Amino acid sequence: MIRVTLAATLMIVVAAGLLVAGCRPKAQPLTLEAPWAAGEFSRLEIVNTDTGAKIADWEFGVEAEAGGQGWVLVSLTRVPQGTDRAAVHVSTGDLTPSLVEFEFRDEKGLIVATGRAAYSDGKVLIASRSSGQDQPAATVKLPGLPYFDNEEIVFALRALPLAEGWQATLNDVVSRSAGKTQVRVTVSGQETVSVPQGTYECWVVAMPALAQKAWIAVEAPHQLVQYANEAAKTLSKLVEYRPGQ
Amino acid sequence: MDWSSPGAVYEQLRPLGLVAALAIAGVEYAVLVWAAGRMGRGRLTGVAAENTIRVSSTRLASGSSAVFLIAATLFPAVIVLVQIPLQTALGRWVMAGVATANQAVLALPVILLSGFVQEPAKLLVALAGVLPAGLGLAGPAGLGSAAPAGRAPAERLRREAVRRAILLGAVAGAGFGAFEAAFFLSQVFAAAGAMAPGLDRLGAAAPAVIERVSAVLFHLSLTGIAVYFWTFGPVKGLAALGGVSLIHGLVNYVAVLAAGLSGSVATTEALVAAAALTVFGWFVYLIRPSAATGDHSERGRCG
Numbered sequence: 297m298i299r300v301t302l303a304a305t306l307m308i309v310v311a312a313g314l315l316v317a318g319c320r321p322k323a324q325p326l327t328l329e330a331p332w333a334a335g336e337f338s339r340l341e342i343v344n345t346d347t348g349a350k351i352a353d354w355e356f357g358v359e360a361e362a363g364g365q366g367w368v369l370v371s372l373t374r375v376p377q378g379t380d381r382a383a384v385h386v387s388t389g390d391l392t393p394s395l396v397e398f399e400f401r402d403e404k405g406l407i408v409a410t411g412r413a414a415y416s417d418g419k420v421l422i423a424s425r426s427s428g429q430d431q432p433a434a435t436v437k438l439p440g441l442p443y444f445d446n447e448e449i450v451f452a453l454r455a456l457p458l459a460e461g462w463q464a465t466l467n468d469v470v471s472r473s474a475g476k477t478q479v480r481v482t483v484s485g486q487e488t489v490s491v492p493q494g495t496y497e498c499w500v501v502a503m504p505a506l507a508q509k510a511w512i513a514v515e516a517p518h519q520l521v522q523y524a525n526e527a528a529k530t531l532s533k534l535v536e537y538r539p540g541q
Numbered sequence: 542m543d544w545s546s547p548g549a550v551y552e553q554l555r556p557l558g559l560v561a562a563l564a565i566a567g568v569e570y571a572v573l574v575w576a577a578g579r580m581g582r583g584r585l586t587g588v589a590a591e592n593t594i595r596v597s598s599t600r601l602a603s604g605s606s607a608v609f610l611i612a613a614t615l616f617p618a619v620i621v622l623v624q625i626p627l628q629t630a631l632g633r634w635v636m637a638g639v640a641t642a643n644q645a646v647l648a649l650p651v652i653l654l655s656g657f658v659q660e661p662a663k664l665l666v667a668l669a670g671v672l673p674a675g676l677g678l679a680g681p682a683g684l685g686s687a688a689p690a691g692r693a694p695a696e697r698l699r700r701e702a703v704r705r706a707i708l709l710g711a712v713a714g715a716g717f718g719a720f721e722a723a724f725f726l727s728q729v730f731a732a733a734g735a736m737a738p739g740l741d742r743l744g745a746a747a748p749a750v751i752e753r754v755s756a757v758l759f760h761l762s763l764t765g766i767a768v769y770f771w772t773f774g775p776v777k778g779l780a781a782l783g784g785v786s787l788i789h790g791l792v793n794y795v796a797v798l799a800a801g802l803s804g805s806v807a808t809t810e811a812l813v814a815a816a817a818l819t820v821f822g823w824f825v826y827l828i829r830p831s832a833a834t835g836d837h838s839e840r841g842r843c844g
Contacts (some may be wrong), residue, residue, distance in 0.1 A: 419637070434633065439642040467642040473635070476642040503800060 326442050326464060328455040330367065331517040333540025334360035334371065338519060341492075342373075345524075354532050356450070356520070358540055361385060366394070369451045378402040381403055382447040382472075391452055393445040396471050398424070413445070413471035422474050434474035443467035443499040453510050454518040458483050458499040479503050487511065489521050491533040496521045507539065543727060544625060544675040547617035550724060551688030556725030561750065565757050566719035573761065574710055576825045577703075604674025605712045612666045616724075619717075645749030645798060652797055659717070663764040664782055667705075667713035668771065676705055702772035703828045703841040709763045710768025710825075718760030722753035748806045755810070755817040762817070762824040763789055769827050785820075 336358040342351045352375045366387050373380045378401045385395040398411035409422035426429045430540040444452045445470050447535050456464070463482040470476060484500045489511050496522050498511035508528035513519045517539060523532040543549040613774050639647060669675075729749040763785040771778030791815065800809045 418640075434638040437637055437640050439640055443642065470644070475636060476647070477644050478642045 298529065323481070326439040326466075326512070327457055328392075328452070330388065330391065330451075332367075332454070333369075333517070334358055335538075336502055336517070336540035337536070338534060339536040340520070340523065341535050342530050342532045345529045345531050351530060354523075356449040358451075364388075367391075369448050371447060371450065376403060378453065384445050384451075385449060386451075389453060391444060393443075393448060393469070393516075396445050396447055398472065411472070413444075413459050420469060420471055421519045423473050425541075434481055436469060436471070436474055436476055438469065439467040439476065443469055443476075446472060450510065450520055453481070453501055454520060456481070458501065458512060458514075458518075460485060472498040480505055484512065489533070491521055493521075493534040493537050496534075500523070527539075542724075543687055547621050550617035550621060553726035553727055554723055557730045558725075559723045561726050561730070562719045562723035562753065562757070564723075565750075565754055566715040566761070569754070569758050569761060570711060571826070573765075573821075577707060578830065581843040582676060598675065599701050600673070600675040601708065604670050604676070605708050607673060608666055608670035608709055609712045609716035609719075611715040612663060613663060613670075615666060616720035616748065619659060620664045623662070624655060625797060627658065628654050630844075635704055644801070645666045648702040648797065649794060651789070652794040653790035655793050656791070659760075660763060660782060660786040660789055663713045663717050663760070663770065664767045666716075667709040667764055667768045670684050670709045670713070671705065674708060676701070676708060698773065702769045705772050706765040706769035706824070706828050710765035713768075714761035714764030715757060718757035718823070721760070722757055726753055732740060746809060751810050751811060754813040758791070758821050759792070759817040761815070762820040765821070765824045766827060770823075788820065790841075 316423040336355040336356075339354075340354040342354050343349065345497060352373050354513070355370075355372040355374070357370040357372075359370065360366075361368055366385060369384045369386060371382050376516055379399075381401075383397045384393050385397075386393050387440045392415075393413075394415050396413040397412075398409070398413075399407060400409040402408050409424065409426040411422065413420050413422045415438070420436045420438060422434045422436070432540070444466060449466070449468060452466065456462075460483060463480065466481055468477050468478045468479045480503065481500045484502050487498055487500050489496055489498045496511075496513045497515070498513055501512055503509065509524045509526075511522040513521050519534060519537055521534045524530070527530075543553060581779065628651050631654055635647055635650060726746075726749060729746050733743075733745040767785045768777070769780050770781030793815075796813050798810050799812050800806075803809070
């Protein structure tokens, strides 16, 4: 009897965990509308929230694909030691990625590493080269649509139909580390945020599992105004913005 | 935390973390021995006497101590050289072959693997200590025997299973868990030490200490259970090993899930503590003293 009770207790503990895991919401169909135009440029300054010291510049740019069949969404992080650039080629409608190109440069501007993630046939093949050496390639099987590359998530947040209480689970392919995950996104309300670029009424978009939060301007073109990463103890604020053509 | 090599793991140990871990392991082992003598029917004298652990034998003490030390020192190698490479390879295979992005699904096989690496490692260390500790039955010994020379009575076999479980299994589990605790607590104490003395520092370290108390108890109990059943033969032993490995992996999985979903340290600690106490209770029940003279209901039972 005791043996049965002990076994049952253990099974209940495990089953509870599995049940909670199984209740995780699945990715839902999303209606996306890209609010940007080709040529748009944003720059945020990343600050350490403990010390207040500036850590890096975080730049975003939008380019039109040749033939107007898609966008190239570029994010660039500048630190004193160099730059980290990612360019994601996405379709115009649902922002589905087709290619991601990574480039890392040192403080002298010399390329130290490159990477390429090619989306095709239900998989993404990731190849990289570092210090002149090819690294082992990796493959990630893609989840069902819609999915986004992690390098474009910030752009995708701007294209979502944000509203008070809106929430969704996004399939996030982390091509940088050959992984994938689901990111739960919740709009917790509106806030007025003042940053060097100006004062904006923003949707507060929380990603609790990542301990990250984005403030997206309510008015078009829905700029990324502020971004907080609690785990990394950083806060990024919009300091420069140029709309596209 | 640097898991790049076993040496790197050793370098991250700190005296305070080591002392705390040894204290946790020592107290829990003492509680186990006390509980094993108190549980079950009958009084302490006579009935429990057969389970009383007398560590007067130098060979017995040195054998158990060696098992503890070997299990502890093997922890870095088991994790760095076996578990992490296997989990990395399995993780890549899962990412390449499974379509979902649901972490609860993707993480399951990788986390389960931890139990199937650590439990066999601890069991091997414990069983390797049978002869050195002088715990073999007359006849075949070493990696467990169900057919000692002269067909020992079932009760004698059970007593041997209890002795091995307590003196080898629980010791190996305690050693392994103690090193793991020393490693994690060293990091936590170092981080907390940077804070100002007072409640903040205590609050930073307390959850980790509580978690390690549960974890060491969990390690100690699972290996004890595996060794107990192995004494009755490799068939029962392998089944028990599979069972404890699965339990270990599943509890790790539930703990990771709980931490990710609830974001609450308290929830995770409670789950791990519940699991640890459950398996500890099971272990103590298995090794409880037999009934008083005349009650043969325990004979032949393998727990």
